[in-house]
Amino acid sequence: MTELPATRPRRVRLALRWAALVCVLAAPGCDALEGPAERNGGPASPPEFASTFTKIAPSGYVDMSLEVANPTDGAVLIEGRLVARDASGDELPDVAVASAFGIERGRMVLMPGADIDFVRVEGADQDLVEDVTLEEVRSRPVGVPPADQPVELTTLDAEGRELEYDAEAVAARLDNPNDVPVRVRIVLLVLAAPVPGVPQQAVQVEDVTTVDIAPSASQTVRLDRATLRVLRRQGYVNFVSLRPVFGP
Numbered sequence: 001m002t003e004l005p006a007t008r009p010r011r012v013r014l015a016l017r018w019a020a021l022v023c024v025l026a027a028p029g030c031d032a033l034e035g036p037a038e039r040n041g042g043p044a045s046p047p048e049f050a051s052t053f054t055k056i057a058p059s060g061y062v063d064m065s066l067e068v069a070n071p072t073d074g075a076v077l078i079e080g081r082l083v084a085r086d087a088s089g090d091e092l093p094d095v096a097v098a099s100a101f102g103i104e105r106g107r108m109v110l111m112p113g114a115d116i117d118f119v120r121v122e123g124a125d126q127d128l129v130e131d132v133t134l135e136e137v138r139s140r141p142v143g144v145p146p147a148d149q150p151v152e153l154t155t156l157d158a159e160g161r162e163l164e165y166d167a168e169a170v171a172a173r174l175d176n177p178n179d180v181p182v183r184v185r186i187v188l189l190v191l192a193a194p195v196p197g198v199p200q201q202a203v204q205v206e207d208v209t210t211v212d213i214a215p216s217a218s219q220t221v222r223l224d225r226a227t228l229r230v231l232r233r234q235g236y237v238n239f240v241s242l243r244p245v246f247g248p
Helices: 225-234
Strands: 051-054 065-070 076-085 096-099 113-122 131-141 152-156 171-175 182-191 202-213 218-222 239-246
Touching: 051 131, 065 076, 065 131, 076 096, 152 239, 171 182, 171 202, 182 225, 202 218, 202 225, 225 239
Parallel strands: none
Antiparallel strands: 051 065, 065 113, 076 131, 096 113, 152 171, 171 218, 182 202, 182 239
16 A cells, blocks of 8 residues: 555545546447457456455555455556445445546556555445445556556655645656656545544545656656645645556
8 A cells, every 4th residue: 555644634624525426437339348258259267356445544544445456467457347335245326436546447557466546435325335346347458568666756845855745746756666668647636634433535636647757767747737726725624645646
């Protein structure tokens, strides 16, 4: 899991709400992603992308995480269905689930090993949610070499100094420790102010930009005005975080 500074309770009311939850694309006849059968009509044994949901994480980590294991030796995109379940494992059909990075919608490249996204649940029975599962997964390989290590994102102030918190950031430095080139999306998360016993969920998610980084190289990105505005307005009300995500 990616470690973040522990958040502190804040007294100001939430100003923003989560944008519309995105429905899973499931067009009939679409064969862009591999399903349970190969295109030649023969039976196949597709790789199993096991998922692990953490509702409330230890202090210093983000709640509502969904870890997905890529069992292949290459980079892949997946599509699937996120399902909310109660403590007995029964599906909660009235609860909608959406991810922050779009892992189930083919928007996040999964590298071999564990990949992390975050989810939000919304609906009449959302307080009953104890698990979120990723189901009906279809995958396809991505024509890029797999990266062994995550790209590190460091926020910077106007003087180029590294910041502990992202609220005052004016730029972000991306460091690629891999010996292969990578494409990275910078995603802005706004997490609700913490309430004891209640999981922190994202109330706003914004794609900032996408950057191609050479092997063993760094690149600094100047943040646009819209991003700066969200960081300043939300940074002392909720918790803001700029996250690097492998992109297609």
